[in-house]
Amino acid sequence: MRTVQTASPVRLAIVGAGPVGLALAIDAAQRLPDADITVFDARSLERDVSGDPRTLALSLGSVQWLQRLGAWPSDGVQPILEVNVSQQPPSAPPVFAALFGEPQVRIGAQEEAVPMLGAVLSYGRIVSTLQQAWLALETAQPHRLHTRFGTPVGAIKPVDGGVEIDAGIAERVDLAVVAEGGVFADQARKAVSRDYHQCAWVGTVELPPEATPGVAYERFTRHGPAALLPLPGGRPSLVWCVGSDDDPVAELNDAQRLAVLNTIFPASVTPLRSISPLKRFPLGLNAERTLTEGRTVRIGNAAQTLHPVAGQGLNLGLRDAAELVNLLRQGGDIEAALRRLEWQRGPDRWALIATTDFLARSFTWTLPGAGAARGLGLAALQALPPLKSLLARQMMFGRR
Incomplete structure (x- = not known):
């Protein structure tokens, strides 16, 4: 695959080292060769997640993308x-x-x-595989790829021409991607x-x-x-x-x-x-109306938590991540790329939100027939x- 360099190096912060955040980090590291990328996560790097038994269902498109990234498990699938x-x-x-x-x-x-x-496959299987692939990239390119595990991000706020990340000390980046969402019961309520x-x-x-x-x-x-x-x-x-x-x-x-x-x-x-x-x-359903706000992007459960009836929540987040890298790879103005992300991902995102919401609510209907x-x-x-x-x-x- 031909790599296109961005017009100027991008400082990218990814908050959350789950499947969506790590997949995004790997894809960006491979296809944005000048980008400076930092992954933040509250979890300690020493904490072994490989045994986490939670089950994830991935679509064929998601499988193919992770295979192209070199981050697909060889067994346990x-x-x-x-x-x-x-x-x-x-x-x-x-x-x-x-x-x-x-x-x-x-x-x-x-x-x-x-x-x-x-x-x-299990959550532990995919996250441990993605984490291993990311850390290998970081070892090969420590000058631009960074891991800040055990470092919770306390706040993200817009500043002129970028975003300020508060993770103990304030750091300015060009773009922040929040991929740390949690489960419905623990989330603050979003717009929808x-x-x-x-x-x-x-x-x-x-x-x-x-x-x-x-x-x-x-x-x-x-x-x-x-x-x-x-x-x-x-x-x-x-x-x-x-x-x-x-x-x-x-x-x-x-x-x-x-x-x-x-x-x-x-x-x-x-x-x-x-x-x-x-x-x-x-x-429950808990979704932001938009993926982007200024130079902050939310993907995965940070953007929308869906009912599992369609089993597509993770796949939606992975598609959002892949498209974000595609648009950044084209170079040019970051804010223009984020506007295109909103337009291009809207139909897929809202169609899935509407479908799962309709199916989930249909089980509460008492209408005859x-x-x-x-x-x-x-x-x-x-x-x-x-x-x-x-x-x-x-x-x-x-x-x-």
């Missing part, structure tokens, strides 16, 4: 070969179900002519915010030995969506969303939870054999291959 979306019965009018069966949408990598639809009064119970389950590997399942229930994300070893990650005001999962023991899940998921993946202890996370309408929508999507392929492409690469 499960490719997604098929996505199966269905609704717990009754999900369609009885006559329809009797004639055609319960509706579902099945999207396969083979029918889309791609090696995988995406991949699933909605508490769904739902929560996600997260853990792992054990599949029966005959289950097909590499299949991601999403099942719509009257309480909310439940998903199984494939992981190596036959123990997929479970994300089970229910209402939080009258939580039907909280008082159940593990055996009862397993019994309920075996009534939720389709016969192709049951009976589930065991379940791990589950953790509970409140769910809402579930049947959702089931018929799934059946229609499966029956229209061009529309289904369009959806698959958006899942893999975002809105283009």
Whole structure:
């Protein structure tokens, strides 16, 4: 890939060394050869994150980008070969179900002519891989690449022609990117915010030995969506969303939870054999109206925290990061580049925010026939291959 030098060196500060912040740092280091880049994070460099079991689902576009950066793990990754979306019965009018069966949408990598639809791996696996790649770049170019782990940023404020970063001492940079977002429950409320009064119970389950590997399942229930994300070893990650005001999962023991899940998921993946202890996370929408404010950019969860129903929040942040580097690489005025970032990323960003918000709220509707309408929508999507392929492409690469 040809490298284009910027018109003048850029001093770039990246706040947050999670997947989005580190991927941005690596891409900028490789494609902005004159840029001075500093990564800040409150976490100590000595703190080992490789064992963090939280599960992340990456789209094919995200996988390909990280592979190009040389920051994709060599093991501990499960490719997604098929996505199966269905609704717990009754999900369609009885006559329809009797004639055609319960509706579902099945999207396969083979029918889309791609090696995988995406991949699933642990948070610890991806962050440790990205961190290793970044530190290798820093070692090779210490004059312009810097790591400030164990250094929380207390404040970011605009100054004439740049941004001032307060991380113990005040430092002036040309551009600050905030990629440190946290989870919905811990965030200050942004301009667009909605508490769904739902929560996600997260853990792992054990599949029966005959289950097909590499299949991601999403099942719509009257309480909310439940998903199984494939992981190596036959123990997929479970994300089970229910209402939080009258939580039907909280008082159940593990055996009862397993019994309920075996009534939720389709016969192709049951009976589930065991379940791990589950953790509970409140769910909501929390988004900034814009990615940019002056010379400060927010990406990832710092820009928008979404309901997990579409599983696309991380992928959106990675696409924002890649486009930011693309625009900076063209050189010229930084503020003009940030205006272009806002315009170019707006359609993809707001389409995903609107879609996840609509789906999340639809599970709280008590309108008669809402579930049947959702089931018929799934059946229609499966029956229209061009529309289904369009959806698959958006899942893999975002809105283009």
